Structures are given as structure tokens and as C-alpha cells.
Amino acid sequence: MELSDRLKSLPPYHFAAYRRKLGELRAAGVDIIDLSMGDPDLPTPPEVVERLRVTAGEAVNQHYPEFGGMPALRTAFAAWFERRFGVALDHERELLPLLGSKEGVAHLPLAVLNPGDVALIPDPYYPAYPTAVALAGGTSRMLPVDAAHGWLPDLGAVPAEALKGARMLWLNYPNNPTGAAASHEFFEEAVRFARAHGLLLVHDMAYAEVTFDGYRPPSILEVDGAREVAIEFHSLSKAYNMAGFRVGMAVGNAGIVEGLARLKSNIDTGIFRPIQYAAITAIGLPESWLDERNAIYQGRRDRVLAACGRLGLAAESPRAGLYIWPRIPAGRTSAEFALELLDRAGLAVTPGTNFGAGGEGYLRISLTVPDARLDEALARLETVVAARA
Ligand SMILES: Cc1ncc(COP(=O)(O)O)c(C=O)c1O
Structure with missing residues (x-):
């Protein structure tokens, strides 16, 4: 076959x-x-594993879960986001639990791109981005980045021809693989750029919580008006040593979040509830x-x-x-x-x-x-x- x-x-x-x-x-x-x-x-963390174990034994949790995550998880994620980044999210419209952030990354272009649309991707990149774009029939246009410029794309130098048909710009800071960080000022510039060119900004923040020397990476949603043009992915995999659990979330633009949720409701049937309870315990752990x-x-x-x-x-x-x-x-x-x-x-x-x-x-x-x-x-x-x- x-x-x-x-x-x-x-x-x-x-x-x-x-x-x-x-x-x-x-x-x-x-x-x-x-x-x-x-x-x-x-x-x-042992208390996370224990929460999973206990809740897995409760019959009510052995059924199909809610499509968009339990209300308890959505409100806990929103409270975590506000604590961590000082940004209040509407937990019903601006936040969506995921089966790990890669799942959201892989599905997002299917919800956003039409065949032939262009996605701008700084190179080097997490390989799932161009693959996801290709699966949706889109074309990836790489933006070279280098050490001399802190592995940040020079948005002022993107050629007009690259912007033809462009619908989205992927960003990932703290960055895999380079380890680079982006400042609030860079995100402000990215939001302005996205507005000017009608792009969706997709920011992958899988490494938000693995930080050194007291560094606290900013969310792109801290920028005024960012939620009009941006969606951001978060993950518990690296944050809480939970790679096998498969849980993360998308936050940001309500229309895009709704579109992703609609797409996913045709593909998966939510996150096993005990994993959601375990996630609630994890994000409630002390600093x-x-x-x-x-x-x-x-x-x-x-x-x-x-x-x-x-x-x-x-x-x-x-x-x-x-x-x-x-x-x-x-x-x-x-x-x-x-x-x-x-x-x-x-x-x-x-x-x-x-x-x-x-x-x-x-x-x-x-x-x-x-x-x-x-x-x-x-x-x-x-x-x-x-x-x-
Ligand atoms: C940049 C980046 N985004 C997303 C992911 C996916 O993480 P997960 O699907 O476990 O949340 C990874 C995993 O290595 C990553 O490096």
C-alpha cells in the first residue's frame, strides 16, 4: 500500500x-x-506522581476527558501564568491544554495556513516547525540567525520578497538549540512587525522554567497588544521533569486558540484526567x-x-x-x-x-x-x- x-x-x-x-x-x-x-x-516530583496514582484509581477519571481540559486545569494554568508573567488570561478563551507542546506545534499550521502560505522560521530551528508547516501544505522560508546577533532574527532586514504570502513567524526563546534568550524589547519589535505584515506570531516557550543565574525569561504576551497577534506554547515536560506525561498548553489570541481547539476536537479527545491533576500539582510547586x-x-x-x-x-x-x-x-x-x-x-x-x-x-x-x-x-x-x- x-x-x-x-x-x-x-x-x-x-x-x-x-x-x-x-x-x-x-x-x-x-x-x-x-x-x-x-x-x-x-x-x-514525587507529589506529582502520587497525584497521578491516586486520581487514576478514581472511576470518574477513567472515562473520556473533557475536550479542552478540565476547568480546574484551565483555571490553574491561568493562575500560574498570571503569577509567573503578570498577564491575566481568560481561561476559557485564551488558553488551551495540550497533549505536550509538540502536539500543538504540529497541529497549529493546519488550523491557520492554507496551501501555499508561507511561514517564516529563524534557522537554526526546532525541526517540528517546518514539518508542521509542510503537513499543512505551507512553505517555510528560513531567516538566517547567528551568534553575532544573539541568534535573533533581524526583522528590519527581512526581504520584502520573503514576506509575500507570509502568514506566520515562529519564535522560540529560550531557544533550542542555541540557548539564546530574547528580551522584552525584542518581543515588542516582533509584535510591531507581526502587526505591520499581518502575521501570526507563534512563540514556543518550552524552556521557560529551566533557567540559570536567576534569569526569568519573559512571555511574549507581556507585550501590550500581543494577544491580538500571538500565540505561545508552554510545556511541563522540561519545566517539571514530566516529558513522559505529555501535557502543555497554548495561550494567546482567542480566535487562534478556538481554531486549534476546534481542530483538535476532531483528532484527539483530551488529556487523561489523572495527568491533568498531576499537572495542577506540578504548577503549584513552590519556586x-x-x-x-x-x-x-x-x-x-x-x-x-x-x-x-x-x-x-x-x-x-x-x-x-x-x-x-x-x-x-x-x-x-x-x-x-x-x-x-x-x-x-x-x-x-x-x-x-x-x-x-x-x-x-x-x-x-x-x-x-x-x-x-x-x-x-x-x-x-x-x-x-x-x-x-
Ligand atoms: C523548542 C521545543 N519546543 C517544543 C518541544 C516539545 O516539548 P513537549 O511536546 O514535550 O511539550 C521541545 C522538546 O524538545 C522543544 O525543544
Whole structure:
């Protein structure tokens, strides 16, 4: 049976194939250290797991859940958003619980784009964006970004020809893979730009709560008038070590939120209620829980940065996120170097080009293993780099 042209035209999802390869190597006895995915290794808070366990045993929660999330979750999310960002949302019209933020990212273009519409995407990017655009029949137009400009798109320099047919602009700060942060002023500029060109701003904030040195990333909805042109994705996966739970939300423009909800009501039937209860418990945890967890990642960040410094691999210190984004040694591509690390040292990292052509010359290293394992990984990295020097 033939698969659709649409499906056949998609690039393979890198991590699906890569995980298979890692599985094969492990089965052959190779001791792989996996710094490739952004899957938190730290445990879900025990009170969150307990809430899931208890509520899963209650018969009322074993039925189909509400399409748009339980009112209790929607009001808890809205209260969290107001506490965290100082922005009051209408929990019925401006907020929608999701089965993880990737689900919302993947479905949004189907609700917004017509075939042939253009989406502007800063490159490097989270690979789900262009895939989602392609599934909706849209075309992605990449906006190159680089370290010299803080990995932010220069909105004043977007060529008029790129704006022809453009309907949306994707943003993601704190950024995966670069670790870059965006300021309130940048978001003001983005809102003005979206208004001027009739674009929907899509801001992915999956790393809002994984932050270092006391940094508090702003929401785009803090900008006056942003809710007229923007939608923002949030996720509990990285925020509360809940990647397996699959829960997040979309907030922002009421019409877009309603459209996404309408689309989803034809596709999924909501989030298992016990997961929603677990989410309510998670977002009610004290700030100190986040501080303690983030201190662990910050220690790992500093270990990796110190090693990169010793090896002459230039890397900026990220203020947020789960990744270090160093330059690779000269003389090979990102893909070649990543393969070399895997073959010669059993070290799994992600080549920068997995995030678009703009990632050439870089590597993404995840901070998702404990210190001792991370030190072993860095020693292996050192061996490979030294052998090539
Ligand atoms: C930038 C970005 N957005 C969204 C996601 C998806 O997160 P989830 O679907 O687990 O909420 C990820 C996961 O790695 C990500 O890096």
C-alpha cells in the first residue's frame, strides 16, 4: 500500500532513526553516553506522581476527558501564568491544554495556513516547525540567525520578497538549540512587525522554567497588544521533569486558540484526567523546587562550558535551556564530527545541522545526565578532539 506524497515528502524525524541506531550499538555492547535528546533525567516530583496514582484509581477519571481540559486545569494554568508573567488570561478563551507542546506545534499550521502560505522560521530551528508547516501544505522560508546577533532574527532586514504570502513567524526563546534568550524589547519589535505584515506570531516557550543565574525569561504576551497577534506554547515536560506525561498548553489570541481547539476536537479527545491533576500539582510547586532543580542543571552547564573552554570549542554560556551549543573543530562538518564522537567514543550528541543549515559548524550537547557520567562524556570528547589536534 502506498503512503501519501505528503508523508513521503517529510524528512525523517532525526531522533526516531537515531534512537534506533543507539539501540543497535547498545545491543552490540557499546557503552553509549546519550547527550542527544532533551529528555530530563531527573525524577518527576514525587507529589506529582502520587497525584497521578491516586486520581487514576478514581472511576470518574477513567472515562473520556473533557475536550479542552478540565476547568480546574484551565483555571490553574491561568493562575500560574498570571503569577509567573503578570498577564491575566481568560481561561476559557485564551488558553488551551495540550497533549505536550509538540502536539500543538504540529497541529497549529493546519488550523491557520492554507496551501501555499508561507511561514517564516529563524534557522537554526526546532525541526517540528517546518514539518508542521509542510503537513499543512505551507512553505517555510528560513531567516538566517547567528551568534553575532544573539541568534535573533533581524526583522528590519527581512526581504520584502520573503514576506509575500507570509502568514506566520515562529519564535522560540529560550531557544533550542542555541540557548539564546530574547528580551522584552525584542518581543515588542516582533509584535510591531507581526502587526505591520499581518502575521501570526507563534512563540514556543518550552524552556521557560529551566533557567540559570536567576534569569526569568519573559512571555511574549507581556507585550501590550500581543494577544491580538500571538500565540505561545508552554510545556511541563522540561519545566517539571514530566516529558513522559505529555501535557502543555497554548495561550494567546482567542480566535487562534478556538481554531486549534476546534481542530483538535476532531483528532484527539483530551488529556487523561489523572495527568491533568498531576499537572495542577506540578504548577503549584513552590519556586524553591525549580531553584533546586535548576541549580543541578547549572552545575552541569558549567562543567560542559569548562571542558569546551579547555578544548578550544567556543561556546556561549546559556541563561536557560537544557543545552550547550559549542562550535566544532575546523575541518569537518557537524554531521561528520557527531558521527566520529559516536563511533570512536560512544558519545551521542546532535549535529547542529539537525536544526537547519544555520547549525553547520555547531554541536548540541544535552545536560541530561548526572555529573559523573557527564565528566566521563567530557573525557571522551577530549580524547577525540585531542587525537585530531
Ligand atoms: C523548542 C521545543 N519546543 C517544543 C518541544 C516539545 O516539548 P513537549 O511536546 O514535550 O511539550 C521541545 C522538546 O524538545 C522543544 O525543544
